Amino acid sequence: MSIPLHPMKMVCVTTEALARPALELLLTDCGCLGFTIIPAEGAGSQGQRIGDIPETANILIKAIVNPKRAELLIERLWREFMPRFAMVVWEEDIRVLRPDKF
């Protein structure tokens, strides 16, 4: 029996933890049914991002959505969030089980 995997997009965002409430609203607004948020640390083009206190903490958000929603989400991130927050956004092609959950 072949495993029923379906193509889907994963939108990933690393950004400031302070952006979290606004981002959660955006994800819901774009029809995203679920997402994962992970505390993140690392370095970028502007140097190390220290995540030792909540005020400078960083997060990695992963949201699995269909291609249409992914486009809408990325467009709004680019327009509404990137001018305000330190942020890296990328999209990955993935395959999922149970596509109705996304």
Next chain:
Amino acid sequence: MTLTDAIAANLLSPPILFFALGIIAALVKSDLKFPEAFYSALTIYLLTAIGFKGGVAIHEAGLSRVWKPALAAISLSALIPLWCFAVLRKPGRLPVPDAASIAAHFGSVSAVTFITAVNYLKSAGVPYEGFSSAFLAVMESPAIVVAVLLSKAGTKPSFQSLKPALHDAFLGRSVLLLVGALLVGWISGPPGLKSVEGLFVTPFFGVIALFLLEMGTVTGRRLGDLRKAGPFLLAFGIVAPLINGTVGALAGTAVGLSIGGTMLLATLSASASYIAAPAAMRMAVPEARPALSLATALGITFPFNIAIGLPLFLAIARHTHHLLLS
């Protein structure tokens, strides 16, 4: 004791030595690191304990003794950003967003500086009004509101655009915990304090030492950002607390606080926020560069205040009392 002796004694006290140890740990890139959750837990403990004890003190003193100094504290918090903004804009030549953001940090207050000041007064044997933590609670928000309005000067800010900053200014975790714990302490009074003193009173000063160790590492990791701040902000980080502290001491004396209470109001006026203000300004003025304000507030003003400021503000409080009351 001369001022030099007092500063030397303060530098050799456990909290300041632990703070220095934390800075050294960060500078030598030691792997010493508190988990973020532990840092948050310590913050919650310190804010709850200080708020609760302040509430009990208000219960004992009565609101009639508290309102006048509290009003002075609110006014200081609202007025300090005005002159800070003007100085940062003109001689400092900083853009409006950065000037407003830094003004918010300096008008708002640092709870850890306040707690270290209480610890300092206790060890120096100087009595103070226990309800002073009410000043801490009311001084966080006004500065943020004033600075956000300054950043929008020339435009008509809508309530919608100010909402995230107002939310952080009045309902952010530090203000909510402080005001909430003050109310709990005020309602439960001295019998309530007796039932929780095992947690909130006895271990308090040990926890401060531990927290300052962590603050040392947090500060040490940001010392590199001072290069971005430049000489003007370096000087501002020291001159602003000196001026604000003196104004705070004058106000404290004028509203009838004791020397200890005056010193605490001076320290609060001199301190710069790094909890409520950064979050609120990041939301309200996203163009402002957070590295500048955090490096100045945490890298310069905070160490200056706890190492040299505390004995200095006590001496200034003694002078203002002598000057205005004799």
